[in-house]
Structure formats: C-alpha cells, structure tokens
Amino acid sequence: MREATILHQIEEIYYPVLTAVGIPVNLMAIVILSRGKCGLSRCITLYLVAMATADMMVIFTDVLLYTIIPFYFPGTYMDTTPAISFILVLLSAATDVSVWFTITFTFDRFVAICCQKLRTKYCTVETATVVLTVVSVVLSLKNIPLYFIYEPEYIVDNVPWGVKISSSFLTESAWVAFDCLSIILTPFLPFFLILLLNALTVRHILVAGRIRRRLQQCNNNEDHHDPEMEKRRKSIILLFTISGSFILLWMTNVLYFMYWRTANVYDFMGVHDPNYIAEQTGYMLQLLSSCTNTCIYVVTQTRFREQLRDALIYPFTAVVAWFRSSTDYVRATIPVQSQVPPDDINFD
Template identity: 50%
Template structure:
C-alpha cells in the first residue's frame, strides 16, 4: 500500500507538472511518453484505491468473521490479492494510452498530448470513461463505508458482550495482548479508511456534479472559476490522501519502520562489502 501510494505521488507530480515545467523539451514531452505516463498515473491510483479496499476487507474479516479469519488472513492470501489488484489495475488502464494524439509533429516526432475529438463523440470511449469513474473511486467509496459500518456494528456488539461478561466475572480484567493488537488494528483501519473517505469526497462530488449537470471536466487555468477550483481541489486532496497513508504506516507500524530502515541501510551495506 505504501509503494502504490508513493507511486501516485511520484507519477502525478514528476511525470506531469514538474517535467512539464522544468523539462519542457525532453523525451517526457513526446506523445508516446506522455500517453505512457498517463497510464502509469491512472494505474498507480487504481492500485492505491483498491488496496485500501482490500485492507479494509481484510480487517473486516479479521474482526468480524472468526471462522474465515484463519483461511483468509494469511501472508499467502495477501500476496495473491496484491498481485491480482496490481495486475488488473494496470490492464484496466491500458486504453488510456490510445486516448491522446500529438499537438504538433516536428521532424516526424509527435510532441505533447491532446485528447482526441473522437473521445467525446464515441459511444465506446464514453462508456469507458463512465466505467473508469464508477470503478474508481465510486465503488470503493461505497464498499469502504459499508465495511466500516459492519465493523463498527460488530465492535459495539462485542463490547456490550464483554461488559456483560466482566459483570458476571466480578470485574476481572479481560484485556490482554490479543485485545491490544485488535485495538491497534481498529485504530489503523479507521485512520486509513477515514482518510480515504474524507479526502476523496471532493473528487467524488466533482464527478457527480459533472454527471448531473451533463457538463464536462474543466479545461484551462481560470483560477477564479468555481469548476476549476472544485476539480483541482479534488486532485490535490487525492494526492494528499496518498501522502497521509504512507505517513500513517511509518508512524504506526513497527515492521514497516524496520523494513524502511533496512532499505535505507542496504546501499551503504553493499558499498562497504564492495570496498572490503
């Protein structure tokens, strides 16, 4: 999840605005490179969103479905889910490569990207655009809300049961390592899921607004236009969501911090071995 979140930030910030501002005449400005970068941006975004859904479902199973927990909540299942989500996320966004055409051609080299006029007139491309917007983030938005609601209901029911049990056992302490681990999992679940819901709301509102008003997504840089402010605010909060998720793992997960330290130390260790 941390890797896909970082990929969203890197691809969305470096491959588009930063390269356009500081490297205006480079390989990244050619039409094929521009089209590929768009595929990377959408793919990393989808992987980040759907891994958040997978994480929410994993915690739901671990907390609410004890019989399924032993079979589903395992390292093997996690690896399969991660590979499947990433593979489908990349395959689903390949059509974005064929959406763009060059703005101009110099010495038979196509430069920059412009959406083809046929994209807006074609029924197939319109259907794909609808499919993309519904699949990410509308469906994940609904799934995360639903899974969190079911998890909260289960936690409240379990808390009432524990209170009754403590009353019958003369107030003995029922807490332990398992309860502490469960509390940490619940806190992490609601931080990540709540962050996703809050910071993606503006983006979802913009999608719904465009569809209801039968309009289009704003093009241009009129900083005083409410449509431009709404759309760019949604994009900014989307990137902020990914930054916060990565920071959350660093602050809350000791294993993540340990692996991050190992990754930072590895180049130095390799250099020392080569020198010796």
C-alpha cells in the first residue's frame, strides 16, 4: 500500500471530483452547442462540439477507467494486462485527438481572421467535417501500436496482470522512431503551432485595426461602431481563451517532459521526490484542461449562458407545468355540485 502523502490525498479527492464534474459538463456543452442557438456559425459549432466530445472521452478513459476504477476496485479484470493495454491505447488516442482538435479550431479561426480569400472555401461545415474525421482516424490508427509495447508484470494461473514497458521498446530502432514521432505530435508540435498561430493572428489584428481606424478618420465617420470588428472581437476572445487555457494547463507537463527527456529521469527516489510531484502535478493540470472549455463558453458567450440557464431550470419549469396541467385537468373533470338554498336546509 502506497504512503499517504498530501499529494495522494489530493489525488483521491481530485480525480473523482474531476470525473463527476467533467463528464456532465462536457455532455451539457455538447447538447447546448448541438442545438445551434448560441449565435455561433455552424463551422465553429462543429469544432466546439468535437472538442467537448474528445474532452469527455479523455476524462472517461484516462480518469475513470485508468485511474479511479483500478484504485477503488483492485484485482478486477481491469487490472489484467490486455485490459490495461487497451485502456492505454484509448486514453492516448483520446488525448491526441483532444489536443489536435484544439489545433484544428485554432487554425480555422486563423484562416477566418487572417486569410480572407481562403476563408470562404476553408471555413465551411464540409471542410470541418473532413478535417475532424481525418484527424480522428489518423491519430486513432497511430496509437494502435501502443498495445504491443507492454508486457505483464506477473502471471498468476496463466493470467497476465499489470503492465510494464518491454525492453525492446527502449532498444529497437523502430520503436525509438515511433516514440520520437509520438513526442513530436503530442505535445511539442501542438504547443508550437498554437503559439505561432496566435502570434500571427494578433499581428494581423493589430495591423487591420490600425488600417480600419485610419479609414474611419479619413471618412470623418463620427460613429466608430464597426460591426465587422465587433464580430471579430467575439471570435478572437473565444479563440484566445481556449488557446490560452490549453497553454497554461499543459505548460507544467510540457516543461517537465522536456526536463525528463534531457535529464533521463526514469526512476523516482520515492513519493517525496520533486520529480514525482512535478510529474503528477502536470498530469492533473493537463486533465483539468478537459473541463475548462465549457467554463470558457459560459464566460465569453452570452447566448450559451442563456441556453445553459434554460437547461438548468428546465426540470423545475417542467414539474411546475405538469403540476398546473394536472390541477387544471382535475378541476375540469370534477362536476360542480349545485348548492342547496339556505331556506331548504334541514337541521333535524
């Protein structure tokens, strides 16, 4: 039994709460966004729904299946080597898809804001569907080989239990190349692309803003309200909050990953080892990023808040409406009894 450190006590509360909040929150976001009443274009809505779905899968596989169930229900089939290997493939694929869906959304907004000629062709529902489908299929296929890098920790009655990385994964050139490709795809390339695309978007916004202000001054336009800039502002706020949240919550994991690779830290000195604490903290923050997008929608999107409020109060309004309709029905079915005049009342 592992030593009950402060970090482990936090984890025992953190992961169940993350599951109890993350899955319903992402599911609520999927339902609300899918209705198409949030004032967003169909293209943006499709990306946001895909991101919420991927985030929910990350919590389901990484937190619920891989962390919570084995911890609270040890010794079940979930602890066998085939089950753990399969779950590791699923959670790795879900993480990759979630990260790259954020990249595709960021690139779509970059094209919409900075590439006016390409916008009409690229920023469409059809293109978004193709891009999301290709990303999902390619990254899912990419993670299938992970199933074969693990071997049992021990075997009891011909049943393999636990997993450990096979020695061939660390020595054979094919596995080393696969590992390098995985590292590049997640998290280094996404981190670089988000920073690059956001920097280019900011540069374009600043230049375009100065040009439009000069044109307004030349036209002596007293009304400085610009509908186009207002529309862009809302799209930019949504883009930057999602990208910024991703960067901040993945920062610790990425920095530790770079340190781990350069310093060749493969073993920990114990649960109090700073390397172990940094790794687990980065892991928890990374998983938290799967729950933040819905909060971002609530803060930045007025119509999303309205739809969320209506969804939350709907059970109460439905009960009230049912109670009223039932009361009206009862009143309509009970016959009204004729009253006897007071003079005809018999007191005997």
